[in-house]
Amino acid sequence: MHPETHDPALQVRSATPADLEPIAALHTAARAAYLRGRVPDAPFDTPAEHARWRDAWARVLHQEGTPSLCAIRRGTVVGAASYRRRTDPRGTVALHQLHVDPAHWGTGVGRALHAACLDAWRTAGFSRAVLDVLWHNHRARAFYARLGWGPDPDRRPTPDASHLTLTLALPGRDGRPAPAGP
Numbered sequence: 001m002h003p004e005t006h007d008p009a010l011q012v013r014s015a016t017p018a019d020l021e022p023i024a025a026l027h028t029a030a031r032a033a034y035l036r037g038r039v040p041d042a043p044f045d046t047p048a049e050h051a052r053w054r055d056a057w058a059r060v061l062h063q064e065g066t067p068s069l070c071a072i073r074r075g076t077v078v079g080a081a082s083y084r085r086r087t088d089p090r091g092t093v094a095l096h097q098l099h100v101d102p103a104h105w106g107t108g109v110g111r112a113l114h115a116a117c118l119d120a121w122r123t124a125g126f127s128r129a130v131l132d133v134l135w136h137n138h139r140a141r142a143f144y145a146r147l148g149w150g151p152d153p154d155r156r157p158t159p160d161a162s163h164l165t166l167t168l169a170l171p172g173r174d175g176r177p178a179p180a181g182p
Helices: 017-036 047-062 109-124 138-146
Strands: 010-014 068-073 076-085 092-100 128-134 163-169
Touching (some): 017 068, 017 092, 047 068, 068 109, 092 109, 128 138, 138 163
Antiparallel strands (some): 010 068, 068 076
């Protein structure tokens, strides 16, 4: 039983430019929370970091071909995700961002965003998804592993071992493998 299936107050919808500030704030907070475990004294939640992620999300929210979603609980944006099509013959989509406000970690927000992404990807006919996760972000790696993601056999970790590429096969709605491309 997943919390998002029993939480009528949690909804996932397309993100809009009006969601920019809360998305930037939760991204900054989430990044600070998981990076603080690696570098406890580093200032990851400064106004400069917020401005950096605000600018990045502004580009994402205005970029054609990069759908973005946000999770809303009781009128508050508590999570966000974005993805884009990769240019390869296998029909691959890349999960570019998935962040949850740390105050809502473990409450089903990440699973709800992931489920909405899966639904959109299957509808679009993608057969494979990829993402990069920080090597030391064990919480995120465990989250994706529980959802069926595994190391991409075609890609090794980056030379500095800062990131790991994960992949997920996307069967069609009927459970059979999706066609090779969208």
